Amino acid sequence: MSEEKFDCIIVGAGPAGSTAAYELARQGLEVLLVEKGDKPGSKNMMGGRLYCYSLHRIIPNFWEEAPVERRVEKEELSFLTEHGAMTISLDNEVLGEAPSHSYVVLRADFDAWLAGKAEEAGAMIATGIRVDDLLWAGGKVCGIKAGEDEILSDVVIAADGVNSLLAQRAGLRGELRPEHVSVGAKSVIALPEKTIEDRFCLRGNEGAARLFVGAGTKGAPGGGFLYTNKESVSFGLVFNLGALIKAGVSVAEAVEDFKFHPAIRPLLEGGEVVEYSAHLVPEAGLAMKPRLFTGGMLVAGDAAGFVINTGFMVRGMDLAVTSGALAAKAVIAAKEKGDFSADTLKIYEDFLRQSHVYSDLEAYKNVPELLEEPDMYTTLPALVVDILTDLFKVKGNPPERVQKMVMRHIRQKTSFWKLAKIGWKGARSI
Numbered sequence: 001m002s003e004e005k006f007d008c009i010i011v012g013a014g015p016a017g018s019t020a021a022y023e024l025a026r027q028g029l030e031v032l033l034v035e036k037g038d039k040p041g042s043k044n045m046m047g048g049r050l051y052c053y054s055l056h057r058i059i060p061n062f063w064e065e066a067p068v069e070r071r072v073e074k075e076e077l078s079f080l081t082e083h084g085a086m087t088i089s090l091d092n093e094v095l096g097e098a099p100s101h102s103y104v105v106l107r108a109d110f111d112a113w114l115a116g117k118a119e120e121a122g123a124m125i126a127t128g129i130r131v132d133d134l135l136w137a138g139g140k141v142c143g144i145k146a147g148e149d150e151i152l153s154d155v156v157i158a159a160d161g162v163n164s165l166l167a168q169r170a171g172l173r174g175e176l177r178p179e180h181v182s183v184g185a186k187s188v189i190a191l192p193e194k195t196i197e198d199r200f201c202l203r204g205n206e207g208a209a210r211l212f213v214g215a216g217t218k219g220a221p222g223g224g225f226l227y228t229n230k231e232s233v234s235f236g237l238v239f240n241l242g243a244l245i246k247a248g249v250s251v252a253e254a255v256e257d258f259k260f261h262p263a264i265r266p267l268l269e270g271g272e273v274v275e276y277s278a279h280l281v282p283e284a285g286l287a288m289k290p291r292l293f294t295g296g297m298l299v300a301g302d303a304a305g306f307v308i309n310t311g312f313m314v315r316g317m318d319l320a321v322t323s324g325a326l327a328a329k330a331v332i333a334a335k336e337k338g339d340f341s342a343d344t345l346k347i348y349e350d351f352l353r354q355s356h357v358y359s360d361l362e363a364y365k366n367v368p369e370l371l372e373e374p375d376m377y378t379t380l381p382a383l384v385v386d387i388l389t390d391l392f393k394v395k396g397n398p399p400e401r402v403q404k405m406v407m408r409h410i411r412q413k414t415s416f417w418k419l420a421k422i423g424w425k426g427a428r429s430i
């Protein structure tokens with residue numbers, strides 16, 4: 001056992017862990033940030049967009065120094081059938097206004113920068129070390145075990161991501177349930193800067209965020225994403241794991257097929273895949289939240305299930321940053337009292353309840369139920385694409401009245417009752 005004892009050990013140098021380390025080190029606490037990857041960010045992936053407001057509260061105007069790619073000023077949501085697409089597109093300079101804007105980021109660069117800020121503030125970073133277990137004394141967590149090494153601390157913050165081994169070891173949560181997580185597969189595809197600007201109608205540093213519902217996931221719950229970096233695009237699919245197992249779809253094959261969809265192919269043509277990765281996303285929101293504290297330990301970020309997927313936006317980074325900062329605030333309060341028992345550390349949950357993390361998760365808590373609806377991925381895209389196709393197509397025959405045409409498509413593909421049910425679920429969710 002090492003002689004050294006830290007005020008706090010943080011496991012995981014993703015946005016939750018590095019933010020917690022930065023906040024604690026700034027307050028002069030002795031902090032150790034342990035990361036299993038060779039570098040912070042080397043094991044991490046996401047679709048690509050960081051909503052800036054939460055980190056801006058901690059590091060004002062951080063985007064001026066952080067390695068960010070493009071500022072999102074164009075939002076697009078497409079409903080796909082096998083051969084067609086209906087796209088809602090929003091261009092608005094207001095989307096780019098600080099601090100409520102968002103940037104596309106590449107995690108290997110971004111996470112390394114954020115961990116570097118924690119190190120500059122005084123945190124010690126140990127990379128290439130996988131934490132295997134917790135140490136206990138008097139019924140409280142009192143450190144970590146990594147291989148043969150045992151390191152002591154007053155408190156441990158588990159920021160070890162969606163699979164959180166430490167939350168399991170502490171008995172705060174059980175095994176992940178397949179229906180509570182999605183699996184995401186992503187390719188980074190290199191393209192010249194000018195090609196990206198021409199294909200996505202962007203100027204300078206402007207960026208686009210595109211989400212896709214329908215044919216990409218072959219009818220399974222999930223969706224596609226495409227974000228523009230400076231000289232590459234981040235492109236991939238996310239599938240609900242429970243549905244994926246039932247449907248027996250291969251994620252890698254689905255991503256390959258998706259690249260050849262008529263709405264996608266022209267965007268990626270001539271590009272070269274320079275990176276491929278896959279990762280789980282917690283998607284059940286408050287329904288999968290573990291217990292967040294025990295004596296000597298707190299859980300933050302994806303390890304706590306703090307992700308919101310509404311179908312038109314995915315947010316995990318901003319919640320990870322806020323929960324990491326609030327975990328640090330709880331540790332500081334416990335240090336001032338000199339008491340790291342569960343009774344003191346439960347203040348973390350109060351901080352979360354007063355923050356946007358709980359109110360945002362609460363606001364979208366019914367969305368997972370809507371996103372489970374199979375018709376969202378088959379019937380609805382087919383309905384919108386086919387109705388609009390008939391609306392725009394001139395066949396040289398006497399035209400069908402629009403109302404009759406719409407009714408015909410609804411009767412052919414579904415029923416009013418089913419549509420009303422989805423509409424009701426949609427209205428309840430958002």
Ligand SMILES: Cc1cc2nc3c(=O)[nH]c(=O)nc-3n(C[C@H](O)[C@H](O)[C@H](O)COP(=O)(O)OP(=O)(O)OC[C@H]3O[C@@H](n4cnc5c(N)ncnc54)[C@H](O)[C@@H]3O)c2cc1C
Nearest residue numbers: 012014015016036046047048049131161184301302316317
């Ligand atoms: C396909 C996909 C698309 C997404 N798109 C978006 C998006 O566009 N916008 C958005 O905001 N969010 C998005 N997310 C969610 C976002 O990536 C997460 O919410 C965010 O990364 C959570 O941060 P974190 O710090 O909690 O966990 P992570 O980023 O997962 O970091 C956990 C860290 O812990 C380390 N670790 C794990 N176990 C150990 C151990 N035992 N010992 C030492 N180190 C360990 C890992 O290596 C990792 O560095 C997406 C996720 C996926 C998978």
